[in-house]
Amino acid sequence: MAQIITIGEILVEVMTKKVGQKFDQAGEFVGPFPSGAPAIFIDQAAQCGSSAMIISAVGKDDFGKLNLTRLEQNGVDISRIKVLDDETTGVAFVTYYENGDRDFIFHIAKAACGAVDENDITEELFLECNYFHIMGSAIFNEPIYKAIIKGMELAAHNGSLITFDPNVRKEVIKDEEKRRKLVHILNESQIILAGEDELYYLTGEAEEEKSVKELLAQKAEIVIIKRGRLGASMYTKEGVTHVEAYPVKEVDPTGAGDCFAGTFVSAINQDIVPIKALRLATIAGAKAVTQKGPMEGNSTLTELSEIYKALYK
Ligand code: ATP
Numbered sequence: 001m002a003q004i005i006t007i008g009e010i011l012v013e014v015m016t017k018k019v020g021q022k023f024d025q026a027g028e029f030v031g032p033f034p035s036g037a038p039a040i041f042i043d044q045a046a047q048c049g050s051s052a053m054i055i056s057a058v059g060k061d062d063f064g065k066l067n068l069t070r071l072e073q074n075g076v077d078i079s080r081i082k083v084l085d086d087e088t089t090g091v092a093f094v095t096y097y098e099n100g101d102r103d104f105i106f107h108i109a110k111a112a113c114g115a116v117d118e119n120d121i122t123e124e125l126f127l128e129c130n131y132f133h134i135m136g137s138a139i140f141n142e143p144i145y146k147a148i149i150k151g152m153e154l155a156a157h158n159g160s161l162i163t164f165d166p167n168v169r170k171e172v173i174k175d176e177e178k179r180r181k182l183v184h185i186l187n188e189s190q191i192i193l194a195g196e197d198e199l200y201y202l203t204g205e206a207e208e209e210k211s212v213k214e215l216l217a218q219k220a221e222i223v224i225i226k227r228g229r230l231g232a233s234m235y236t237k238e239g240v241t242h243v244e245a246y247p248v249k250e251v252d253p254t255g256a257g258d259c260f261a262g263t264f265v266s267a268i269n270q271d272i273v274p275i276k277a278l279r280l281a282t283i284a285g286a287k288a289v290t291q292k293g294p295m296e297g298n299s300t301l302t303e304l305s306e307i308y309k310a311l312y313k
């Protein structure tokens with residue numbers, strides 16, 4: 001079994017060819033690209049050299065095959081991805097606007113990946129697990145939420161750490177039930193990797209330092225705030241460290257946060273100290289945005305280490 005385990009959606013992403021292209025009229029698209037936030041995370045964790053597994057499901061179709069082939073090639077344990085005869089693989093359509101905003105149409109909850117439940121979570125999965133990584137995007141139906149909670153209980157029982165990327169957009173705060181579930185996971189996590197406004201969306205506390213302090217006073221040991229082209233900050237009980245972004249030309253921002261998290265968790269799993277793991281993750285996040293397609297800019301630890309050596313002698 002694996003040292004890093006995640007759970008959640010596997011899908012293909014299809015993107016509009018033009019910036020500003022709308023979904024309510026005909027247009028050209030590019031893709032399919034392998035995708036799904038947990039899939040991007042686990043692909044990167046494996047590429048960085050950790051044993052890594054995803055619990056998910058795809059349909060018995062070419063979109064499923066595209067993902068399975070990519071993940072397996074990059075070293076992910078795909079033995080817990082169900083291939084379902086009667087379901088189709090999830091799909092996300094994405095369009096970008098001049099101001100950097102994105103719109104998505106997701107086909108997830110009623111696709112194959114929506115068929116994951118508590119029965120897919122078994123005790124032996126966690127015997128070698130060091131990190132159980134949860135993404136907020138994976139909580140798209142009740143059965144998968146229950147599966148995540150069962151996984152968290154088994155992980156905690158086994159001494160694995162919970163790592164959490166809330167991956168939440170402001171729309172979610174209108175869904176009180178979902179917000180409550182995400183806050184529960186947040187409070188149980190030892191390592192939190194959040195976007196700039198996500199703690200505010202979840203806790204209602206506008207002051208970043210205050211909400212981070214409250215988390216560090218509970219179960220959290222590390223809280224990282226991802227700031228896009230402004231880099232990232234890491235809070236621990238000892239204080240805060242900021243790392244500037246590695247400068248690149250941004251082509252496609254989707255997946256940067258998942259790639260960042262996959263790098264960080266994979267690095268600390270290999271006993272790389274947190275500050276170096278943070279710097280490597282920042283380089284990985286930057287590399288991720290230079291390629292079209294959410295998983296296309298993922299990197300190996302060797303590639304990241306070369307840039308690291310040039311930056312931090
Ligand atoms: P997503 O939800 O799209 O996966 P996110 O909001 O979770 O992304 P970001 O903050 O966008 O996460 O990106 C993660 C990290 O990647 C940042 O903290 C930064 O280090 C790096 N990064 C992202 N965008 C850029 C960029 N344009 N230039 C350089 N580095 C970037």
